Amino acid sequence: MSELRGRAAEEPGAEEGEQDAGADSGILRVFGRQLKRFRIRAGLERPDFASTTGYSPSTIAAYEQGRRIPPPKFIDRADELLDAGGVLQEMKEEVARAQYPAFFRDAARLEAEAVELHVYANQAVPGLLQTEEYAQAVFGMMRPPLDEDAIARRVVARLARQEVYGRSPQPMMSFVTDESVLRRPIGGRSVLRGQLEQILLAGRRPTVEVQVMPLGSEENAGMAGPFILIETAEGRRIAYVEVQNVSHVHTERRLVKGLEVKYGILRAQALTPRASLSHIEELLGEL
Template sequence: MESVERGEVVGPREDAGPKPEDEPGSGVVTAFGRQLKLLRVRAGLERPEFGKLTGYAAQSIASFEQGRRIPPPRFIDHADEVLDAGGLLKALKEEVGRAQYPAFFRDMARLEAEAVALHVYAAQAVPGLLQTEEYARAVFGMRRPLLDEDTVEQRVAARLVRQEIFSRKPMPTLSFVIEESVLRRPIGGWAVLRGQLEQIMLHGHRRNVEVQIMPNERTEHCGLAGPFTLIETRDGRRMAYVEVQRDSRLHTDRSAVREIEEQYGILRAQALTPHESLACVEKLLGET
């Protein structure tokens, strides 16, 4: 990432052209593929046989081993068990998973995974940490220019890996302020929206999670500048991540972060309380 004024860090644009580390056939993905092949050969398994044991075609196994495709987390877990790798492949899962993110989001994904607190304001779609698999697939499927099917599946898998934050120990503090209009927009269809609302309800009942809804009828609203995420790390650093049209900025300067923290505090005061918000989501569920 590149440092700029006011302590801001600007992530690379997705359309700026791939760097060597952005290519699936390099870096940690290549290292994982080589390790996978060594373990498979050691186990005396041919690709078709190994593919049957893990539920993948032989050509997919070849792509994983050659670093041309990024293996999903479920494959890594299963392969580790089938090959009796003793956790060797699982140990690489986080780094391999991070390679699935678009280049501009990778540093944010690393910070997110290490955060002790995250506070998210969402104005366009359900926050990625709360998305169901079906909702996430619909979101990526609607991207323009169109993403190819492999990329869509990689992005969906990466989004689901991020959600391991909910089961992490010690538990991080997570809060979300979501526009009511977001929860009324049937991205992927009404069945997908219903499943998404149910998932928000489930997460909203976690002890370390607070979900607040910003009603459409509010006449005062301090978040009109757009969505953002506030991050606090283990060492006490506070940052603000802002992303618009695949152009991301990570604000690290204290004065810049404080401005966004002030916005979030006012947003939470203007939104429904967590209890009122869950009642609102339940009401929306009854309408879908």
């Protein structure tokens, strides 16, 4: 992941669930202006509105100035208190997308709406499977380094993607992960242990298939790098490819079809889902 472009200055009174905004987040400035307009129309001074919502005045100011990302619960509460008629709530999805680096926002939206997700990973455990500790370690190893606040924002955003598991109906998901990723002790052995345990739990879900590409395999169609395949409720098939801070969302059928064929080959070359879970249990036993 590349670092968010720009960074807002920290202010006291940060609330749980909020994040700093990137400089390119125009939707936050639009939301902030609307929030302020509705507050003034309601005849509320900032401290009074802050007290009513349970947030500090400095935090409300940061929201109104588009410098922080308000959590969904605040947007719902503000829309109700200010009698905004759903105007603020209508921006909730776009505001939520602002928590991601700009290059990943379109992919994050598609991922959240997908009916099918298929992931090939050969560099790190896929974000949809990562534990908080593993994600913290991954972002902590970025070079140039991220500061602590940026790391915290990235971890929150990554874990938020896993809300897809709580959707009803859940999307069908499959993961093919290179064994080297599952052996690499990013963050230390205890972090890796927790990560492998989480992968096992995910792999036992009825809507999730986990496969391992073994180190001993002489064939691997995924040497060009990781990618994600997405299918939407409308039947659109999309591919997301990212490497070295350069990402592409592919919609051209020829390109997407090529990656779909590659993924099918990868699944055939990898261990079966049942054998993969058994192999992960063996890896756990080695730690």
